[in-house]
Amino acid sequence: MPEKQKINLNRASMPKQTPEARVKNFSEVALGYTQEQAREEAGRCIQCKKPRCMDGCPVGIDIPGFIKAIAKDDLPEAVRILKDKNSLPGICGRVCPQETQCEMTCLLAKKGAPIAIGRLERYVASWEQSHPGVVAQKKESIKSNGKKVAVVGSGPAGLTCAADLAKLGYKVTILEALHVTGGVLTYGIPEFRLPKGIVQREVNYVASLGVEIKLDNVIGKIATVDELLQNGCDAVFLAPGAGAPMFLNIPGENLSGVYSANEFLTRTNLMKAYLFPQYDTPIQVGQRVAVFGGGNVAMDASRCALRLGAKEVYIVYRRSEVEMPARAEERENAKEEGVIFKLLANPRRFIGNEQGRVTGVELYEMELGEPDESGRRRPIPKPGTEFTMDIDIAIPALGTKPNPIIPSTTEGLELTRWGTVKTDEATGRTSKDRVWCGGDMATGSATVISAMGAARRAANDIHAYLSG
Amino acid sequence: MYQILAREDLSKDIHLFRVKAPEVARKARPGQFVIVRGSEEGERIPLTIADWDTEEGSVTIVFMEVGTTSRKLACLKAGDHLMNFVGPLGQPTEIEKFGTVVCVAGGFAIATIVPIARAMKEAGNKVISIMGFRTKDLVFWEDRLGSVSDELIVTTDDGSYQRKGMVTEPLKELLQDGGVNRVIAIGPTIMMKFCSLTSRPFGIKTIVSLNPIMVDGTGMCGCCRVLVNNETRFACVDGPDFNGHEVDWDLLMNRQRTYLKEEKESLECWKKSVSA
Ligand SMILES: Cc1cc2nc3c(=O)[nH]c(=O)nc-3n(C[C@H](O)[C@H](O)[C@H](O)COP(=O)(O)OP(=O)(O)OC[C@H]3O[C@@H](n4cnc5c(N)ncnc54)[C@H](O)[C@@H]3O)c2cc1C
Numbered sequence: 001m002p003e004k005q006k007i008n009l010n011r012a013s014m015p016k017q018t019p020e021a022r023v024k025n026f027s028e029v030a031l032g033y034t035q036e037q038a039r040e041e042a043g044r045c046i047q048c049k050k051p052r053c054m055d056g057c058p059v060g061i062d063i064p065g066f067i068k069a070i071a072k073d074d075l076p077e078a079v080r081i082l083k084d085k086n087s088l089p090g091i092c093g094r095v096c097p098q099e100t101q102c103e104m105t106c107l108l109a110k111k112g113a114p115i116a117i118g119r120l121e122r123y124v125a126s127w128e129q130s131h132p133g134v135v136a137q138k139k140e141s142i143k144s145n146g147k148k149v150a151v152v153g154s155g156p157a158g159l160t161c162a163a164d165l166a167k168l169g170y171k172v173t174i175l176e177a178l179h180v181t182g183g184v185l186t187y188g189i190p191e192f193r194l195p196k197g198i199v200q201r202e203v204n205y206v207a208s209l210g211v212e213i214k215l216d217n218v219i220g221k222i223a224t225v226d227e228l229l230q231n232g233c234d235a236v237f238l239a240p241g242a243g244a245p246m247f248l249n250i251p252g253e254n255l256s257g258v259y260s261a262n263e264f265l266t267r268t269n270l271m272k273a274y275l276f277p278q279y280d281t282p283i284q285v286g287q288r289v290a291v292f293g294g295g296n297v298a299m300d301a302s303r304c305a306l307r308l309g310a311k312e313v314y315i316v317y318r319r320s321e322v323e324m325p326a327r328a329e330e331r332e333n334a335k336e337e338g339v340i341f342k343l344l345a346n347p348r349r350f351i352g353n354e355q356g357r358v359t360g361v362e363l364y365e366m367e368l369g370e371p372d373e374s375g376r377r378r379p380i381p382k383p384g385t386e387f388t389m390d391i392d393i394a395i396p397a398l399g400t401k402p403n404p405i406i407p408s409t410t411e412g413l414e415l416t417r418w419g420t421v422k423t424d425e426a427t428g429r430t431s432k433d434r435v436w437c438g439g440d441m442a443t444g445s446a447t448v449i450s451a452m453g454a455a456r457r458a459a460n461d462i463h464a465y466l467s468g
Numbered sequence: 469m470y471q472i473l474a475r476e477d478l479s480k481d482i483h484l485f486r487v488k489a490p491e492v493a494r495k496a497r498p499g500q501f502v503i504v505r506g507s508e509e510g511e512r513i514p515l516t517i518a519d520w521d522t523e524e525g526s527v528t529i530v531f532m533e534v535g536t537t538s539r540k541l542a543c544l545k546a547g548d549h550l551m552n553f554v555g556p557l558g559q560p561t562e563i564e565k566f567g568t569v570v571c572v573a574g575g576f577a578i579a580t581i582v583p584i585a586r587a588m589k590e591a592g593n594k595v596i597s598i599m600g601f602r603t604k605d606l607v608f609w610e611d612r613l614g615s616v617s618d619e620l621i622v623t624t625d626d627g628s629y630q631r632k633g634m635v636t637e638p639l640k641e642l643l644q645d646g647g648v649n650r651v652i653a654i655g656p657t658i659m660m661k662f663c664s665l666t667s668r669p670f671g672i673k674t675i676v677s678l679n680p681i682m683v684d685g686t687g688m689c690g691c692c693r694v695l696v697n698n699e700t701r702f703a704c705v706d707g708p709d710f711n712g713h714e715v716d717w718d719l720l721m722n723r724q725r726t727y728l729k730e731e732k733e734s735l736e737c738w739k740k741s742v743s744a
Pocket residue numbers: 095096097152153154155156157158175176177178181182183184185188189217218219220239240241242243265296297300403405406438439440441445446447448449451
């Protein structure tokens with residue numbers, strides 16, 4: 001018997017910009033591992049025979065495999081292993097909620113020190129970027145099978161399905177409504193968390209597989225799903241996300257200065273309003289900003305507001321911090337940067353001035369009651385606790401729902417009562433012949449990697465169907 | 469990139485582009501709009517589809533110079549390209565045989581009401597059009613709107629051409645005479661508001677094309693929200709056409725004024741860069 005290896009429980013920490021420096025810029029907060037740190041962290045992995053970490057990854061990356069390659073300093077091999085299952089490692093390494101996925105099921109999580117899989121994945125993606133051409137791309141070896149698939153939407157789901165099918169020899173066209181690819185990765189998640197250069201590089205990889213990308217194409221308007229099928233597509237994969245913003249539905253919500261988080265983030269990230277007036281799209285932040293909600297979107301909006309120059313930024317949430325759906329890491333980052341959490345408070349109405357601009361919000365306090373269906377303790381209003389806060393800008397960040405454009409123009413596409421497309425989880429099939437769906441449009445707002453997992457399953461099923 | 473095939477100057481600050489966009493032309497209907505972005509740093513702005521030609525594969529837009537984006541566009545000429553041209557967006561105008569339809573337009577909207585008047589006429593309606601301008605020098609397309617209307621009334625605010633006064637005056641007379649089944653009013657917000665106030669006592673349905681500030685134009689940001697019949701609607705997907713008698717006009721006008729300060733700053737910055 002070999003001597004039992006001593007397990008190293010010291011996770012290599014991630015270098016970050018200091019809070020004081022980073023609130024003044026839109027550059028990435030986390031700086032990434034150095035080669036030494038990556039090797040050290042990779043060396044901690046005990047290369048389990050039954051790697052539990054892989055159960056937690058929706059796209060089934062060979063995690064011990066790529067980690068071993070890092071430890072051996074064989075980075076081209078690490079790239080190949082990652083890219084075999086994940087076309088977007090630089091993105092996933094940054095934004096996957098690893099603590100509830102691969103790192104949660106890692107054997108070492110029990111000891112409180114799971115392998116930093118996401119950070120290693122990110123390290124490999126950065127290495128590839130700085131060593132262009134070292135890992136040969138597959139394009140030449142792909143043989144066309146003469147079949148055509150249209151993919152609607154260029155977010156993580158659309159990109160993944162397109163890449164998978166292109167590798168199998170399909171002629172794939174991505175149709176994207178906006179003027180840039182990437183979906184939420186581009187218009188929603190801010191530059192300081194996911195640099196847009198990285199998103200575009202991974203999009204370029206997908207394009208290098210022979211995928212055609214058509215921007216400015218709103219499906220349902222410029223062409224319907226039925227027209228795509230009639231005009232030579234053998235199958236359609238729907239990945240338009242769930243992009244329609246929800247509001248609080250309280251008085252005063254249409255005052256100037258009340259932005260949906262989507263609008264606030266779109267102006268900032270997609271339209272680059274932080275560079276106004278060099279860029280033409282304006283945005284307003286004023287001095288005091290209140291963001292309503294407790295998810296990743298609320299964290300992103302509040303941190304953007306600080307970087308745009310707001311003096312005081314509040315996150316108003318009706319439960320307590322433990323119930324917040326945002327990732328712990330992002331909550332910490334927000335707090336470090338100076339975002340103030342106003343917990344157990346709920347807005348009743350917005351107050352405006354003569355010009356129709358928001359100047360304040362009336363709130364009331366909440367307390368937590370018994371757990372509800374979601375398992376979280378239900379917030380209950382406390383009577384007689386109304387108070388007001390002066391604000392210049394309000395940002396409801398309550399989540400999003402599916403956009404009606406495709407459902408309302410596609411005959412025979414059954415929906416759930418939440419407006420999502422009824423989809424078989426294992427295959428991505430919808431009620432409509434030759435139409436598949438995956439990502440947020442099928443599940444409602446979820447995660448990048450779950451959208452990619454669904455897209456992979458759909459690509460497999462499309463292939464089985466079209467080659468069967 | 470979308471090539472500008474032709475440019476026409478309809479008056480000093482109103483311009484027409486015919487833009488190569490065959491797929492948009494194929495699906496365009498009266499009342500829909502496109503989102504245009506001129507350059508990499510540019511804003512996305514909505515412009516109504518003023519006409520289209522499926523054979524040539526072109527879409528016509530007509531725009532008025534108001535701020536930075538529209539002035540930047542006005543610097544382009546035939547042969548130049550627009551970065552983005554997305555459409556056709558929004559719901560088409562409801563076209564049916566109503567009987568007698570009065571089409572009222574002011575300023576740049578003269579161009580955009582032509583396809584609507586034409587479709588209304590083709591659907592078998594009697595079409596009476598009213599076009600309003602500030603002054604004689606700004607008059608354009610009298611012949612074009614006239615050719616798709618059974619009757620045409622032209623007004624100028626200062627009386628320098630045809631009838632003196634606002635478009636609401638002949639509108640009111642037509643409504644008083646009776647027999648009008650529908651009113652369509654497109655133009656500056658204030659004009660649409662007063663047309664709606666004029667027709668309201670007569671109970672004649674009045675369709676207006678709302679022009680709130682937009683970003684994506686696809687229902688993703690909520691910037692374009694308007695209050696209609698006390699309900700929040702997204703003008704880019706639910707409209708832009710709405711029943712003018714149900715629109716909260718003050719809210720719309722407040723929201724349109726949101727960025728006055730930034731718009732001024734943007735314009736000054738651009739002027740400086742042009743003169744440098
Ligand atoms: C601010 C924010 C922060 C987030 N942070 C995280 C995070 O840290 N980690 C994480 O895992 N997840 C995060 N998420 C969730 C994650 O981004 C989504 O679950 C994921 O992007 C869904 O992918 P998708 O491909 O289904 O859709 P999307 O990313 O929404 O992409 C859909 C694309 O389809 C296009 N489209 C829509 N309609 C049409 C049409 N009719 N025709 C053509 N194209 C169309 C859209 O323009 C868009 O580009 C965040 C979401 C937001 C909003």
